[in-house]
Amino acid sequence: GCSEEAGGTGGGGAEAGGCAPEDVVLVGQVRNESNPYEAAWLDGGDAFAEQVGLSQDRLTYDGDSTKQQEQITQLLAGDTECLVMNILPNGDSDTLPIVEGAQDAGAYLVTQWNKPADVNVTDYSQWLSHITYDGVTSGQQIGDALAEAIGGSGGIIALQGILDTGAAKDRFAGLEASLEENPDVELLDQQTANFSRDEALAVTKTLLTKHGDDIKGIWAANDDMALGALAALEQAGRDDVAVVGIDAVPDALTAIGDGSMTATVSSDGPWQGGIGLAIGYCVATGELSVDDIADEDRAWFAEQFLITGDNVGDFTSPEVDAADFECDNVFSRSQGAIS
């Protein structure tokens, strides 16, 4: 006959707070360690783990949704009682199965960036929090910065991210909002370069020949693509085009510092790597109770900053600040609930 559960054990939300600090298992999972942002994220997780005298298991899944699910399933088939997971789901659609898995297994989960809008964190007891940056705002902020840089009028092109991610869509929506505000800025063309520096280089080169001098600015949905666009501009011998991106990766900050790039928006990788584990750790050890977390802290936008030539100096070396991870401080960067 068939049964609902393999082998009996597992299941059911463990009573919050039952774990001794040394029993807590910390897991951070990102796409890969071969890009600076995500590597920094995992390093942030390590920093937090060290702070509480533990170590973090670093998992990567090569940007492969299936592999991410497989790893999580396997992880949850082990000992889950004091398991804390800080996860970067590959795409919106990957969040729900992770959440349900954690809920069934009783592991503590914090997710970041990707979540379908109609899934509510408050419906789950093990899914402690979802943190993201407001993509619409960031897309709009850099759009505005770009418009300003080109003097309020002229043609721009947009480099989109991986088309089926929420981040790409939100950021582009932000650009569209910015374009409404700046009616003289014209979107000449938009192509996807899949968040990739290499693809952005090729696409930008083509768009540069297509639109030539009409292009006054390039809006990129992340810094990697912005850097690819910068390379293309250099190879085309163009230094009159403003470029904006999102993420504040070190190379982009350097480029903003030397004036070749206009603006980016900060995403604080090391903080993100630590904060998810911190929230989970606090709940697991009983310093924080899920019921006590305010609803607006269950799914929230983290604080972000527009970085331009004026303030770039403040961001060049992101440091983890141990104080951010104190249990009564973990929601301090909240800009409010995800609407």
Next chain:
Amino acid sequence: MSAVTTHPQESPATVNALEVRGLVKHYPGVKALDGVDLVVKQNEVLGLAGENGAGKSTLLKALVGLVRPDAGEIWVRGEKVRLRSVVDAADHGIGMVFQEQSLVPNLTAAENIVLGSEGAGVRRGVYRWDTMRRLAQEQLDKIGSHIDPLARTDSLSFAERQMVEIAKVLRIEERTSHPPVIILDEPTSVLESAEIETLFTQVRRLREFASVVFVSHRLDEVLDVCDRVSVLRGGQSVGEVPTAGAEPADLHRMMIGSTGSDDHYHDGLAERSDEPARPRLVVKNLSGRTFRDVDLEVHAGEIVGIVGVHGSGREDVCRALFGAEPTLAGEVTLDGEKLDLSGTRGAVASGVGYVPAERKIEGMVGPMSVADNMMLTKQKARCTGPMVVPKKQATLVDTWIERLSIRTPHRGTQIGRLSGGNQQKVVLARWLVAGDIRLLLLDHPTRGLDIGARSEVYRLMRELANSGVATVLLADSLEEAIGMSDRIIVMNDGRATKEVSCPSGGKPTPLDLVKEMV
């Protein structure tokens, strides 16, 4: 072993070019060589005869280092050697033309000729095309071939490729200072008479400075070109005969160990009913890429041969009738019904069978078993409903293995491991297992078959004809065409130019036909 001590290596004058003693080679289930002895003297052409599967190719492959014998010794010019590879053998002056063609199709003829021993043709890994062309031309000149050395090999005809193979093996001469030993494994099976003559001239020239081992299933050829014949049977040497005064029948007797029949075309079996049967196959104005307006009628129970030189288009007509070659115009009916020639399936369903000439590539599926190969076409014969019934298959296959005396360890043996002749019998059996064949198209069905096997195939053809099968035969030789056919169509440049009646007792001579062919 006393032979070692009595070996006459001390007197170089009489030293043998090559000597083999007690060579043994086992394959799973087969003792391919069972203590073979062989002596090749200096400056002689030694014939090697034996039935299919007697072990000839295995023995010869051992002589060029491709087969590692399990036991036994090989002596070259009085020196005991261990041959590990083709290169090793070539260094000892032994080279071979293989039974199955072995050229690289997408290289030029020149490259194939010098392959593996480019010498001055390649310096420091860089090709020198002019030198290479010259080197190849030298070899081609030796055999009087006019092939362009820079032609791609796959653009050459079968016979031209065979010439390239021979030109290639003659490079052994350049390799050693000793008189070489050149081994030819069935070099004539794909050649035409004029080309065979050229080859024999060459073999006789070789005898001046080299030794030659020559294998052919055409015993008259063997007697013609060789000085001496050594006979193998079941992996053992059964004797030697000087060719002077010997008859094919003598050799045949030694090969099979008993007296064979002289009438190997089984003319006596031919039954001609006098009642005017309706023609079974009617071909009207058939045209394709290489043939045009071909008309052909074959009656039930009739064997019709088609003869013609290379490029006459007869192979393509044959393939077209099986739906394996596109036709441009014309109509083909079988027993009054239109034959579907859009693919091979239609032909097969109507009871047409085809045995292709290139057995290795087109005839059989090498890694599959004898049974699977035999049942490939007539699946129904081994099935009940949609299911294969192993018992039914076993009985059927074993019956046919026995009927055609196919020499195989087991029905489950990979067909690729059988000797060429036995492979061919399996391919033939494929069309017979269901017993519903109406028209059989045979393209060189006896290529590479020994005289006994050939005789059996002939008898098989006769019996099929007698049971009402219509047969179209593209024969291996004119003699075969004449011996087997009731009627012969001559094709020339893609057209059927002449029909020669060929009844038992009133056969034309090969010369009559040759006149029509050119």
Next chain:
Amino acid sequence: MSLLDAGPPIALVVIFAVFAALSSDFRTVGNLQNIMDAAAVLAVVACGITFVLMMGSIDLSVPGVMGASAIAVALLVANNRNGNDWGLLGILVAILLGAGLGLLSGMALVSLRVPSFMTTLGVSAVGLGVATLMFAGVQPNIDDEMLHGWAVHRFLGLAYLTWIAVGCVLVGWLIQRYSRLGRYAYAIGGAEEVLALSGVKVAPYKVAVFTLAGAFYGLAGVMVTSQLSAGLVQAGKGYDFAAITAAVVGGTLLTGGRGGVLHSAVGVLLVTVLTNGLVQVGVSPYWQGGVQGLIVVAAVSAAVLPQRRRNQVTK
């Protein structure tokens, strides 16, 4: 030249003409330069992979090899991570690293007798792992003027990198036509067993071909680093299938023994013109991949149409 050889160039001309007719942006000199520049890296990869395909093998190691050499070169020339400033020598070492990984594929193929499909897939993973180890979480950016200049400086309207690619195609063609290695690679695809019967030891040539191919991929990794001024682990992402597509579209058969470097070069141009043209014409980004796939299939079927035969084997 057979019809199979003529098909792809004709397809190239036709596609080029169609885009030129459809888009005025497409038919500018600037865009032509852009197409040539955009084809450079793929052309170098295709040069390498062509030799492997000619043998009838396949090579999926491109992403790993390119990633490893891209990071290696970024760490060896003047960069932001360490004090190295090896210049040309660094580039050479990166190419050698590529060759070394190619050697690994080849050795695994001939010594373990594992099909190239698998050895190269394995080596790709190994290459990515090595690259990730060297990457160590911090993006290496190059400060080397020469390497950086390759992407920026132009000669006769084309970037230096493009000339390097042209040089690679030329060298590849010479190897294919005038070296024993090239001809044997071709022959191995034609009839490997025959080479053995002729006393040629095939294994060393196979290993050499994979090594040569690895060197080309290594160079391609260096070129990507030059273009982006940064060493990326993902430098070779997607180039494996792109290069195979280009080679096949150009008339190289996956079964081996047919085609060559020039064929592949035509294929590279065809693929690049398509990518560029679709953007120029303004096809929706959603559809671009699909349209490209459709045209590739159509181009290949048009190319094989004239030489179709009954009973021809298509794998």
Next chain:
Amino acid sequence: MSTPVIADPVANPAAEPAVVTGAPTAAQRVTSFMPVIALVALLAALTIADPDFLTQRSLTAAVRTSAPLVVLAAGATLVVLCGGIDLSIAALCSLSTVFFAMWLPDLGGLTILAVVAAAGAIGAVQGIAHVVLRIPSFVVTLGGMSIFSAIALVISDAGPIRVIDRDATAWLNLYVAGYVPMSFFVAVLVVAVVSLVIKLTPLESFVRATGYSESAARLAGTPVDAVKVAAFTVSGACAGLAAVMLASRNFSGSPTMADNLLLPAVAAIVVGGTAITGGHGSLWRSLTGALVVTLLRVGLPIVGVPSAWEQILYGAIIVAAVALTLDRSKVLIIK
């Protein structure tokens, strides 16, 4: 028409006593078990690295995880056995997850059948294109891969589609006999049924003959084209079934969901010991191969191998596994 009568052959003087049977020798038996040996060895190694790995829960999770990969690989194995390759399986699987999510609200319980049928039909179209246009399967399916991705992007509006109604696939999350995940059970069932159908009917000869030597098969009157189209159809249908499993596991369909499963699926086939050149191999081998690949994908990170080393180990181990499993007596030339 009667069977021609053929006289008994003349006595065969040199005939050796046929003591050999067609049954596989001991050595051959061992080679056919090699994939299982590789699997066990890998499991042992992982257990040594982390003793917690060898628990019933962990193994259950692993086989459950492997189900879609098993189904994908099993389908594509048929195409590989016929001498071709199907590079479109992953993209078709992604497209099918979108179909599934889109159709579920309307079709309810019938959706599974509809998706499998649609994917099978799409596979058939590729097969027909391959045999009619005579373009290599590599090219057809490479084209198919990008076309299916594009279609999936467009119809899904480039985003995931949620599966709200989970009842239709709830049965996939049950356990057979308490321990065997239903999805894995279904995967094994598919392998078993397809294998049996092939084994017990002439299909086995058709498929192998086509894979080993297409021209010989065709000239023997084997329905080569039909067999190939059928193989592509089954491959497509399997991609559809895998999609149902993935969509039910992820509660959504997405245009890129399975894209990354292509290389693992092909790796599974090869690791199982099926010859990529066609003819030799089996679905069972691919099942084992898929388990090996899954263990590598999930096992290495879980037992704590760092990311970079994980890739290096993955590369080395799959090559070693193939070195172990490939039956070289059936594959003369390794390309």
